[in-house]
Amino acid sequence: DAGITQSPRHKVTETGTPVTLRCHQTENHRYMYWYRQDPGHGLRLIHYSYGVKDTDKGEVSDGYSVSRSKTEDFLLTLESATSSQTSVYFCAISVDTAYEQYFGPGTRLTVT
Amino acid sequence: AQSVTQPDIHITVSEGASLELRCNYSYGATPYLFWYVQSPGQGLQLLLKYFSGDTLVQGIKGFEAEFKRSQSSFNLRKPSVHWSDAAEYFCAVGAQQAGTALIFGKGTTLSVSS
Secondary structure: OOOEEEEOOEEEEOOOOOEEEEEEEOOOOOEEEEEEEEOOOEEEEEEEEEEOOEEEEOOOOOOEEEEEEEOOEEEEEEOOOOHHHOEEEEEEEEOOOOOOEEEOOOEEEEEO | OOEEEOOOOEEEEEOOOOEEEOOEEEOOOOOEEEEEEEOOOOOEEEEEEEOOOOOEEEOHHHOEEEEEHHHOEEEEEEOOOOHHHOEEEEEEEEOOOOOOOOEEOOOEEEEEEO
8 A cells, every 4th residue: 555545536527617636645755646547548647746846747738737845745736627637537656766656546537 | 659559458258267468568768567457446556567687577466477578568467367357457668767657558458257
């Protein structure tokens, strides 16, 4: 258990509203990631972080922003949700001296 | 371009039969390779990983995978499948550098018939 929690676990929101998803880890790992999972696409990287206030874009970053003000929390924000952002969002961490990633339980987001 | 291909979208195997899930990758540098499993409604669990050394790696739940550099493949195998192995399986590749994001294949769904 890598001590990763995600909140909320499920959310339904309307098009055009802002949404923030939270990823929390208990073990102070440096690297954190946000992925989205869609049928037929596997997992695709949205943003990642390599330390407090250090973030970078991934493959599908348009329409998303992130923030990391504390080591343990990595927030993903949809500034104005669209139906194409309906997805399952996974947070992951990797430890400093290893390369595998450990995943949270996911957040299922539906944008109506 | 860096990519991971899992040629089989869906595979059905009889319980007790052997299993092989295919994974091919395209990566500029020497990769690190992973297999993850996802049960319905769950997150991803790491099954096994290959960094270097012995090209046959053992993982959890009786799974193993073989790295073949000449074929750019990292196929997952299990000698005898159990009904509880029904899930979606993802192959992933990453760089030999801490903090590098992984590139995932699109997944293979395994069904187990009795």
